Amino acid sequence: xxxxxxxxxxxxxxxxxxxxxxxxLSFELAEGELLGLIGPxxxxxxxxxxxxxxxxxxxxxxxxxxxxxxxxxAPYAVVRLGIARTFQMVKPxxxxxxxxxxxxxxxxPRVKQMIGGRxxxxxxxxxxxxxxxxxxxxxxxxxxxxxxxPQGYLKRLELAxxxxxxxxxxxxDELFSGLSLAEVASIVPVIEKLRKEGKTIIMIExxxxxxxxxxxxxxxxxxxxxxxxxxxEQVMETEEVKKAYLGVEV
Amino acid sequence: xxxxxxxxxxxxxxxxxxxxxxxxxxxMLYLSAPRLIPALGFLLLPLVLDNYWxxxxxxxxxxxxxxxxxDILAQTGMISLGQGLFFGLGAYCSxxxxxxxxxxxxxxVPVAAILGGVISTVVLLPVLRLRGVYFSMVTLIIxxxxxxxxxxxxxxxxxxxxxxIAPLPSKWVELYFILSVLLAALFGFRRMLSSDxxxxxxxxxxxxxxxxxxxxxxxxxxxQALFIAGSLGALCGAFMTHVYMFVGMPVFALDYSILxxxxxxxxxxxxxxxxxxxxxxxxxxxxxxRGIGGLRIVFYGYFxxxxxxxxxxxxxxxxxxKYHQFxxxxxxx
Ligand SMILES: Nc1ncnc2c1ncn2[C@@H]1O[C@H](COP(=O)(O)OP(=O)(O)OP(=O)(O)O)[C@@H](O)[C@H]1O
Ligand SMILES: [Mg+2]
Numbered sequence: 001x002x003x004x005x006x007x008x009x010x011x012x013x014x015x016x017x018x019x020x021x022x023x024x025l026s027f028e029l030a031e032g033e034l035l036g037l038i039g040p041x042x043x044x045x046x047x048x049x050x051x052x053x054x055x056x057x058x059x060x061x062x063x064x065x066x067x068x069x070x071x072x073x074a075p076y077a078v079v080r081l082g083i084a085r086t087f088q089m090v091k092p093x094x095x096x097x098x099x100x101x102x103x104x105x106x107x108x109p110r111v112k113q114m115i116g117g118r119x120x121x122x123x124x125x126x127x128x129x130x131x132x133x134x135x136x137x138x139x140x141x142x143x144x145x146x147x148x149x150p151q152g153y154l155k156r157l158e159l160a161x162x163x164x165x166x167x168x169x170x171x172x173d174e175l176f177s178g179l180s181l182a183e184v185a186s187i188v189p190v191i192e193k194l195r196k197e198g199k200t201i202i203m204i205e206x207x208x209x210x211x212x213x214x215x216x217x218x219x220x221x222x223x224x225x226x227x228x229x230x231x232x233e234q235v236m237e238t239e240e241v242k243k244a245y246l247g248v249e250v
Numbered sequence: 251x252x253x254x255x256x257x258x259x260x261x262x263x264x265x266x267x268x269x270x271x272x273x274x275x276x277x278m279l280y281l282s283a284p285r286l287i288p289a290l291g292f293l294l295l296p297l298v299l300d301n302y303w304x305x306x307x308x309x310x311x312x313x314x315x316x317x318x319x320x321d322i323l324a325q326t327g328m329i330s331l332g333q334g335l336f337f338g339l340g341a342y343c344s345x346x347x348x349x350x351x352x353x354x355x356x357x358x359v360p361v362a363a364i365l366g367g368v369i370s371t372v373v374l375l376p377v378l379r380l381r382g383v384y385f386s387m388v389t390l391i392i393x394x395x396x397x398x399x400x401x402x403x404x405x406x407x408x409x410x411x412x413x414x415i416a417p418l419p420s421k422w423v424e425l426y427f428i429l430s431v432l433l434a435a436l437f438g439f440r441r442m443l444s445s446d447x448x449x450x451x452x453x454x455x456x457x458x459x460x461x462x463x464x465x466x467x468x469x470x471x472x473x474q475a476l477f478i479a480g481s482l483g484a485l486c487g488a489f490m491t492h493v494y495m496f497v498g499m500p501v502f503a504l505d506y507s508i509l510x511x512x513x514x515x516x517x518x519x520x521x522x523x524x525x526x527x528x529x530x531x532x533x534x535x536x537x538x539x540r541g542i543g544g545l546r547i548v549f550y551g552y553f554x555x556x557x558x559x560x561x562x563x564x565x566x567x568x569x570x571x572k573y574h575q576f577x578x579x580x581x582x583x
Contacts, residue, residue, distance in 0.1 A: 055459075055462075074467070075462045076466055076467045076468075077467075085463065087463070091460040092457070095452065096449070096453070100449060104450055104453045104461055104464045105464035107446055107449070108465035109465060109466070122446055161460075164464075
């Protein structure tokens with residue numbers, strides 16, 4: 001499917017009052033690609049995700065998804081088109097057990113449209129999806145209230161909720177932050193499996209070592225501007241990036 | 251032969267949840283009593299009560315329904331301070347349908363319920379985006395505004411109201427109509443809230459952004475909850491119009507907004523059963539206190555505070571917890 005990019009971000013601007021969060025951001029994404037979006041704290045990564053997923057309206061510029069202008073579309077409508085995201089600050093339904101958290105995305109029009117009908121038993125699908133991201137089936141952890149789950153499981157739950165939407169483009173905002181090395185190592189195969197299924201993925205990461213192993217390409221932001229783009233190793237060699245990441249070990 | 255205490259629900263819980271392989275009449279009773287007792291209670295009470303207490307029962311059913319309506323909205327994250335809006339719209343709709351169009355009360359009430367639900371939803375549609383106290387403020391203000399509008403424009407009988415509205419066929423029809431609506435609403439909407447659909451509603455309250463992020467248009471679901479709650483409240487108003495054979499500005503009074511909230515809070519929000527129980531306690535309590543005259547509201551307020559301080563989770567949640575801890579003696583070899 002070489003029919004042009006799946007996503008095209010075209011000269012986006014976003015300012016919050018006086019804060020210029022995103023300045024003239026442009027990049028493209030090919031179908032099946034895994035793009036790393038990196039940059040120091042406050043460089044505008046999450047804002048870029050919010051713009052693409054419709055949670056924030058750009059001040060200027062356009063977002064084109066599969067040739068269609070989706071700028072300004074409501075977030076739930078963006079999901080319907082096949083773009084799912086996770087939140088950097090996890091947003092589980094704390095009043096529900098983990099597996100019941102999954103019912104909400106499984107109930108969405110996107111899923112109905114993808115499976116062309118109704119789920120017989122959403123609970124069973126929910127438990128399968130949770131097992132896929134590492135909720136051990138025999139440990140009962142999937143039945144625990146989200147309010148008592150440790151961060152590692154909340155992150156996985158966040159991922160599972162996004163996967164449940166059967167997205168074509170998956171955006172993961174700092175999925176690895178706050179996870180142990182072992183936890184990261186257990187999630188990487190999940191992401192690799194998604195890639196094999198042909199999903200296009202954007203990963204926002206501070207954990208560069210882990211990211212560079214799986215990313216095809218990275219875009220580097222600093223102060224809301226794109227300062228570099230290319231293969232992971234090449235990008236880290238450029239002067240600008242070295243300056244931006246001064247003192248940060250890669 | 252030795253004996254030890256065992257919780258009745260032990261054997262039931264031990265079996266896989268959802269698989270009902272019941273083994274004894276005792277367990278059967280244990281499982282069905284929570285539904286059987288209120289159902290039988292409400293259906294038999296009218297037969298043993300005198301005229302006066304039948305009216306109290308009727309009023310209790312109306313406030314229970316208003317409290318259920320409030321609870322459904324609260325479960326969806328909308329704290330309404332304006333149940334009076336739903337009640338009043340239903341009351342006027344049914345009054346006008348009967349007064350001007352001559353519709354039979356038994357037809358006017360359900361039509362007014364739907365109509366009232368639609369109007370409530372349309373009126374509140376623009377503020378569905380408001381969260382928390384901002385939404386509450388609007389629901390509080392609108393019924394008070396409607397009172398002034400009716401007063402100023404003199405529409406629908408103005409300050410005089412509409413009188414001479416047809417009553418329901420008999421007091422028994424009245425009683426059993428509202429009690430069956432209450433039972434149907436209680437069990438029907440309880441089931442709805444525990445379904446996947448209800449889970450989506452409750453998730454909106456929990457974290458609305460996360461529901462949006464799951465590709466669900468929360469405003470559509472909030473509007474649905476609003477319509478359900480609005481219709482239920484409107485049904486109460488429509489019904490009372492035919493009980494009083496009159497509709498006027500008092501239908502938008504604050505009582506209809508505040509008492510249901512008190513009932514839901516005292517009974518325990520989130521279950522609908524709590525809302526019903528709360529009304530079943532507060533409405534008769536208010537009647538009993540009528541005897542003491544001027545200080546009635548003080549004592550009433552005092553009881554409210556005591557309930558809330560002693561059982562902040564709500565009476566229903568407390569009873570539910572205790573019910574699951576019922577013991578029985580079992581023989582041990
Ligand atoms: N809703 C908002 N209102 C005001 N300012 C905002 C808002 N969202 C983001 N900002 C500002 O925009 C800038 C970019 O923030 P953003 O969260 O996108 O950075 P980030 O790259 O994701 O940082 P981090 O690595 O810490 O997650 C910051 O200066 C931030 O304070
Ligand atoms: Mg961020």
